[in-house]
Amino acid sequence: MFDKFDLGELGKVFEEIQEKAKKLQEESEKKTFTAKSGGGLVQVSANGKGEIIDIEIDDSLLEDKESLQILLISAINDVLKMVEEDKQKSAMNLMNPSIFGSN
Template sequence: MFENMDLSKMSEMISSVKEKVEAYESEVANKIYEAKAGGGMISVKINGNSEIQDIDIDDELLSDKQSLQILLISAVNDAIALANEEKKKGAAQAFGLGGLGGFGL
């Protein structure tokens, strides 16, 4: 099975994939994802590492603690889900689906 395999080329391929992964992770970490809740009364922005970068709350919600909590939780969860979905899509596009391309699988 491995008789005709050039291990030096495999090493180069692995290095190339590693570089692509590192570049992709860096790109994703700097990307900002935004989700809104309550018709835009709350906006949450997170980066690709799922770290909250900004929260904007409409002044009307400041007097309604329960609604504020519910909408804040919803917006944060939506932002995290959006970031995770975008990362999955981006990884699939960057590295291709349906096998390991350069490995001939």
């Protein structure tokens, strides 16, 4: 069963996967994701690392602390979900059969 098992070839495949993973991570980190809540009253942006990089709050919410908190939580959760979905999509792309060649 393993008589044609080539460790050198396996090493090449792993190197290709590592290179592709590094490239996908670099591309993902450059992305910006933005989520809005309250019809756009609150807008939160995050980078591909999941770091919040910008928050915009409509002035009308500055007198309503409770609504502001709710809308901030909602927008932050939404943007972090976007980042996570992008990471999962990138991981699935890593498993693209084309990197293993065709036999």
